[in-house]
Amino acid sequence: MKTIKINFILTMILSLAIVSCNNDDDGGGGTPPEQGLDGLITADLTLDPSVTYNLSGDVRVAEGVTLTIPAGTEIVSAVGTGNYLAVLQGGMIDIQGTPTNPVVMRSSSGTAGSWGGLLLCGNAPTTAGEDVTAEVGGLVYGGASASDDSGNINYLIIRDAGAQINADSQYNGLSLYAVGSGTSISNVAIINGADDGVEFFGGTVSASNIYLENNEDDAVDWTEGWNGTLSNTYVVNTIQGFSTAIEADGTASNPTIENFTAISSTGGLAVQMKAASTATINGFTATGFDILFEFAGTSTAAELVIDGAAANTADDAVYASSPTNASDFAWATDNIVGSALPANITSDLTLDPSIEYTISGPVLVNSGATLTIPAGTVIVSDSGTANYLAVLQGGSIDIQGTAGNPVEMRSVDGNPWGGLLVCGNASTTAGTNVTAEVGGLVYGGNNDTESSGSIDYLILRNTGAQINADSQFNGLSLYAVGSGTSISNVAVISGADDGIEFFGGTVSVTNFYAENIEDDAIDWTEGWNGTMDTAYIVNTIQGFSTAIEADGTASNPTLNNLTAISSTGGLAIQMKAASTATINGFSATGFDLLFEFAGTSTPAELVIDGAAADTADDAVYDTSPTNSSNFAWATEGLTSEALPANITTDTTLDPSVEYTISGPVLVNSGATLTIPAGTDIISESGTANYLAVLQGGSIDIQGTMANPVEMRSVDGNPWGGLLICGNSTTTAGENVTAEVGGLVYGGSNPTESSGNIDYLILRNTGAQINADSQFNGLSLYAVGSGTTIDNVAVIDGADDGIEFFGGTVSVTNFYAENIEDDSVDWTEGWNGTLANSFVKQDIVGFSTSIEADGTASNPTLTNFTAISTEGGLAIQMKAASTATINGLTLTGYALQFEFAGTSTAAELVIDGVAANEGTTYNTSTTVEADFPWIDN
Structure with missing residues (x-):
């Protein structure tokens, strides 16, 4: 029918x-x-x-x-x-x-x-x-x-x-x-x-x-x-x-x-x-x-x-062999459903910066189409390998961020997504119209001057989704992108694979910032031969791969002014397969190893400041002027209550907010961190977590007796404490690297100022990096006499309470309680003053109340009181260090003095005479009651 x-x-x-x-x-x-x-x-x-x-x-x-x-x-x-x-x-x-x-x-x-x-x-x-x-x-x-x-x-x-x-x-x-x-x-x-x-x-x-x-x-x-x-x-x-x-x-x-x-x-x-x-x-x-x-x-x-x-x-x-392209179907795909970016962009499309756009699945900017992203636009992607934004061959992107209003792309949940990929028609040693390892994207041609558009002031977060053991997305992937493409002011933060990777091409990049990238911050292969000008890399995470990985043909790209900092050791640069590079201006601090030359590579293939890479164990590179302050537009601002990894402009905290530290917080040159009275800062425990004021930076802690500032760990376990790096003198030299955090300190300005500290309590400090390197409560690296430090308490510290590494700074009203190593420690020629100190030891196995080491610079201590209920050693003088103490009280110690090495009692003058183990010392006027603010 x-x-x-x-x-x-x-x-x-x-x-x-x-x-x-x-x-x-x-x-x-x-x-x-x-x-x-x-x-x-x-x-x-x-x-x-x-x-x-x-x-x-x-x-x-x-x-x-x-x-x-x-x-x-x-x-x-x-x-x-x-x-x-x-x-x-x-x-x-x-x-x-x-x-x-x-x-x-x-x-x-x-x-x-x-x-x-x-x-x-x-x-x-x-x-x-x-x-x-x-x-x-x-x-x-x-x-x-x-x-x-x-x-x-x-x-x-x-x-x-x-x-x-x-x-x-x-x-x-x-x-x-x-x-x-x-x-x-x-x-x-x-x-x-x-x-x-x-x-x-x-x-x-x-x-x-x-x-x-x-x-x-x-x-x-x-x-x-x-x-x-x-x-x-x-x-x-x-x-x-x-x-x-x-x-x-x-x-x-x-x-x-x-x-x-x-x-x-x-x-x-x-x-x-x-x-x-x-x-x-x-x-x-x-x-x-x-x-x-x-x-x-x-x-x-x-x-x-x-x-x-x-x-x-x-x-x-x-x-x-098929010419059919998604652009043939613009009538069906060129629309935004709500705030979702379309899977295929096949004609010119300009986003609205007042809308937060979403990515769910690949978003492909097809040949002949331009995606324009105005300043301030935010794009939030689903996490996972199926989610990314790709500009195909012949397509174009125009990211119009500004320093005050960058464009930001991130994942919805903080887990990795695929990032931004640009596929061009420039040359690559992989060939012409080759298929990328991710997304099946096609790239490569013979037009080295081609343009895939413009990128300016872009922040990429949470990128690096892993497809398999051999294939991963990066933050910014540049596949055979040509020199006609303009890329400047790009920041890639918290990436699970590379920050930026060049697959051949001739494109150049200016002002690149990479923070906590788990694989390589900068990676190139397939004969990339462009230029990177002004780059800053910081790693505060464990287990990252490199700051730079160079692979493939010897195309010799040029990097100008590259700074790389690690607080967790690791490798700075790896050269593979006889790749070559020229670096003009290079600073690297905090790495265990500066260079690794794999396969047939040799140091001659990496020319730094006009000479082959120096592979000596004590090699130092500090010729790049690039500072994280160049990237204030990307790093400034608090994320919820979390202190940012890099503070590069003046920042004042809100005492009504409880701030957190997760990873190093660096106050950079030219910036001042102001911490008002009553502010609490809670750090994750461990060696990667600390607050450091870098050379040229400043801190202003404005605690009061009624409302001190307090810094402590979240769980009572040790964290890294507060570190200040100055430009004053130290016997270690100028611009030397600290034993912790790869920080640089030391100069020739004994009167320099790193700011002000008043009424500060530090708890649970002293995280141990290794047997020879530990954080303290307050670490003062070559800090100058223009710095004012008054009313500081360090309580329950796993290493020293306060340690002076050279410098000329003075401290007044210092309190230390239950410090496991030395309550006060100095070295490298510190010659300031410590006035009105009270040390209290109720724990077994501490080291000393004072350890003095290094050159005989003869600092002065006035009214120093130390009390132990568990015996132990009060004062240890090492390596002919000298000191003058006016007003000393020692109570409860099994041994008052130890003179190690070449030190003698004559080098410690107390109340006008050489130290004497047989003397009872009770001339200090400082008592515990002088510090009632500690319990506020």
């Missing part, structure tokens, strides 16, 4: 239900009016594009009836397997969309698989027979008319289809049951489907210009002897677990596929041939798939002819 017979009365009732539905509009020109669409359509019906149609149930176009859907019409389906639009045998559909006004069919929920999509049932041949019943909806299809006409479809978008009836039966986006060659189908986009995008069940229909995005089963599927043509198809999959781009099944009817492009960012299978089905493909491009072909059952590669030859099943086979 070729027609569906229905009771006349029921037919009329259903027909009237359609034509007499609510036609009210909203009367105000706002939200479009809505109208129901359901039941059997038994008379020709033309929809109104100004109305949104709500599809409910199985809407069927009966035999002899035409449903006309004008351009711009939207049909919204209810959710469930019983909701679909079907054209029955002998019925017709006329979808009249245009590029600017496509017809849209979608579900009300926006969820993949939430409705049944569009089904056409024709009278063309199918190997299943005639008048057979479809697996869905009980629909009848199949006949003997190869030229059967079911109508016309042009510029149609179908979303969210593919509802599942059961394990064996599912709807598709567009289901074509024995549809004949008289039917015209072109410009169809099927997006976000839970089953196949388009499936041909026999028939002779042809289709052209088909776009298929993120369909969970097969993008294109045929069976039952379909033998039409499919022209100009583009498939993109950014989801995990899809089945194929093409599944071919059934009789060997040999349909023809012209210009088929398929891209996957998640691997998977491209083409599956089943049951000896055959096909001819002319023009085929497939990138990003784990497997190109699978021949199931009796199928063989000979049954799939591509560009005149049997499919090439070699592991390294490459297919890139």
Whole structure:
């Protein structure tokens, strides 16, 4: 039976239900009016594009009836397997969309698989027979008319289809049951489907210009002897677990596929041939798939002819002959859904900085299109390897950040995402039109001066998602990018792989900042030969790889003014495979190893300041003037209550906020950190956590007796405390490196000022780096006499309370309680004054109340009181250090003095005479009651 017979009365009732539905509009020109669409359509019906149609149930176009859907019409389906639009045998559909006004069919929920999509049932041949019943909806299809006409479809978008009836039966986006060659189908986009995008069940229909995005089963599927043509198809999959781009099944009817492009960012299978089905493909491009072909059952590669030859099943086979590009489908993809960036940007698009945009899946800026991102725009990506922003060959990006309003891209949850990738046409030793290790992206050409756009003031956070052990995303990946591209002021922060990586190309970068990058902060390969001017790298995390990794051909890029700082040791520069480089201006501090030359590389291939790299253990490089203050635009500001890693402009804390330290906090040259009375700072414990004032920086702690400032660890375990690095004199020299944090100190200005400290309590300090290096409570590195330090208490410290490394600074009113090493320690020629000190020891096994070491610089201590309830040693003089103490009280110690090495009692003058173990010392006027503010 070729027609569906229905009771006349029921037919009329259903027909009237359609034509007499609510036609009210909203009367105000706002939200479009809505109208129901359901039941059997038994008379020709033309929809109104100004109305949104709500599809409910199985809407069927009966035999002899035409449903006309004008351009711009939207049909919204209810959710469930019983909701679909079907054209029955002998019925017709006329979808009249245009590029600017496509017809849209979608579900009300926006969820993949939430409705049944569009089904056409024709009278063309199918190997299943005639008048057979479809697996869905009980629909009848199949006949003997190869030229059967079911109508016309042009510029149609179908979303969210593919509802599942059961394990064996599912709807598709567009289901074509024995549809004949008289039917015209072109410009169809099927997006976000839970089953196949388009499936041909026999028939002779042809289709052209088909776009298929993120369909969970097969993008294109045929069976039952379909033998039409499919022209100009583009498939993109950014989801995990899809089945194929093409599944071919059934009789060997040999349909023809012209210009088929398929891209996957998640691997998977491209083409599956089943049951000896055959096909001819002319023009085929497939990138990003784990497997190109699978021949199931009796199928063989000979049954799939591509560009005149049997499919090439070699592991390294490459297919890139289809010219079909996502830009052909701008009409379907160039729209932003809410704040979500579209998967394919195929024409110029400018974002709105007042909107926070989201990335879910790859966002591809296609050839001929420019994505413009104004200053202040924020883009938040889903985490994971499927989420990134890529500029394809011929595409362009224009990031217009400013110092006051940078553009920021980050992940939604702090976990790694794919970052920003730019693919150019410049030269690379990998070749021309090669495939990237990530995303199946194509790059490389012979235009070294090509431009992929402009990037200025961009912050990238949380990048570096890992695809597998050998392939990872970076913060900024530059694939064969040409010198016409402008890149300046880029910061990559907290990256799980490289910060910036150059894959060949000729592009140059100015002002690059990298912070806590787990692999290489800067990496290049494949013959990059551009320039990097002014770069600053800081690592406060354990286990990073390098500041620079250089690999590949000896293309000799130039780096001007590179500063790299590590507080956790590690390797600064690794040269591999005889790569070469020239560095003009290089400073590196805190690394265990400056250089590693792997394979055939030698120091001669790395020229620094005009000479081969110096691999001596005591080599020092400090010629770069680059400071983190160059990157205040990227590093300033508090994240919630967390102190920033780099303070590069004047910053005043809020005493009503409890601040946290996670990693080093560095107050840089030219910046002052002001900490008002009553402020609390809580640090994570461990050696990577401390507050340091660098040379030229300043601190102003404004505590009061009633409201001291307090710094402590979060769990009572040791942290790194407060360190100040000055430019005063030290016997260690000038610009020397501290034993902790790779900090630089020492100069020739004994009167310099590093700021002010008043009423400060330090608790739980003294984290141990190794057997020879520990943090203290307050570490004063070559601090000058212009610095004022009054009313400081260090309590429960695992190393020294206060230690002076040279310098001329003086301290008044110092309190130390239960310090495990030395309460007061000096070395390297400190010659300031310590007045009014009280040391209290109630723990077993401490070292001393005073340890004096180094050159005989003779500092003066006035009114020093030390009390022990556990015996121990009071004062140790080492290496002929000298001191004068006016007013000393020592109580409870087993031994008052120890003179180590060449030291003698004559070098410690107490109240005008040499120290004497037999003397009782009780002349200090300082008592514990002088420090009541400690308990406030």
